[in-house]
Amino acid sequence: KAGVTQTPRYLIKTRGQQVTLSCSPISGHRSVSWYQQTPGQGLQFLFEYFSETQRNKGNFPGRFSGRQFSNSRSEMNVSTLELGDSALYLCASSLAGGGRARADRQGAYEQYFGPGTRLTVT
Amino acid sequence: GQQLNQSPQSMFIQEGEDVSMNCTSSSIFNTWLWYKQDPGEGPVLLIALYKAGELTSNGRLTAQFGTTRKDSFLNISASIPSDVGIYFCAGQPNTGTASKLTFGTGTRLQVTL
Numbered sequence: 001k002a003g004v005t006q007t008p009r010y011l012i013k014t015r016g017q018q019v020t021l022s023c024s025p026i027s028g029h030r031s032v033s034w035y036q037q038t039p040g041q042g043l044q045f046l047f048e049y050f051s052e053t054q055r056n057k058g059n060f061p062g063r064f065s066g067r068q069f070s071n072s073r074s075e076m077n078v079s080t081l082e083l084g085d086s087a088l089y090l091c092a093s094s095l096a097g098g099g100r101a102r103a104d105r106q107g108a109y110e111q112y113f114g115p116g117t118r119l120t121v122t
Numbered sequence: 123g124q125q126l127n128q129s130p131q132s133m134f135i136q137e138g139e140d141v142s143m144n145c146t147s148s149s150i151f152n153t154w155l156w157y158k159q160d161p162g163e164g165p166v167l168l169i170a171l172y173k174a175g176e177l178t179s180n181g182r183l184t185a186q187f188g189t190t191r192k193d194s195f196l197n198i199s200a201s202i203p204s205d206v207g208i209y210f211c212a213g214q215p216n217t218g219t220a221s222k223l224t225f226g227t228g229t230r231l232q233v234t235l
Contacts, residue, residue, distance in 0.1 A: 004164070042228065044225075045222050045224075048222070056222050109153065109214060111167070113166070116162075118162075
């Protein structure tokens with residue numbers, strides 16, 4: 001079974017621009033979560049999508065947004081880029097998700113990560 | 123954002139030695155996960171723990187879910203060079219917010235021959 005894939009792997013943007021990152025979950029997984037990883041703050045949760053709806057959200061400004069499609073693929077968008085947005089953006093997929101999802105099977109909520117997109121803002 | 127306290131921050135050990143690291147939190151978690159991250163890659167899930175006191179192994183790796191549900195431990199026996207990387211613990215709250223993993227600060231492991 002193929003793992004989580006993310007595109008592009010590397011991206012360079014300038015301040016003020018916007019960017020869209022893509023994530024394809026493991027086949028059969030319906031939940032996609034996004035994380036930002038920086039040397040200073042470590043891994044921080046951005047948001048989670050399940051069944052095309054945002055279920056959980058972290059403490060990031062509104063410039064960070066996302067969406068999920070009917071095939072569970074997800075995109076993340078960052079508008080008006082700032083230098084501090086330079087980071088590794090990781091997505092993770094799991095069988096079940098937060099909110100309304102109910103899954104008794106152990107491991108249904110285990111998250112599997114993609115290789116990440118390295119975003120550099122200049 | 124919140125990060126769990128993970129120690130040690132880094133370790134420099136010789137091949138064949140055993141390694142221990144731990145992770146502590148001020149909050150209770152329902153599930154503890156341990157990941158390993160190589161440079162330029164995403165974290166890879168190593169072990170998942172679901173019950174307080176649970177001890178789970180995956181090859182040379184053994185992890186424990188602390189009895190207070192506020193801590194977890196990871197041991198690596200007989201380390202080899204490919205164990206090099208950064209190890210992260212992650213706490214997962216209840217199923218309603220299961221996606222909101224809170225990660226530890228990481229333990230960087232370096233192994234010499």
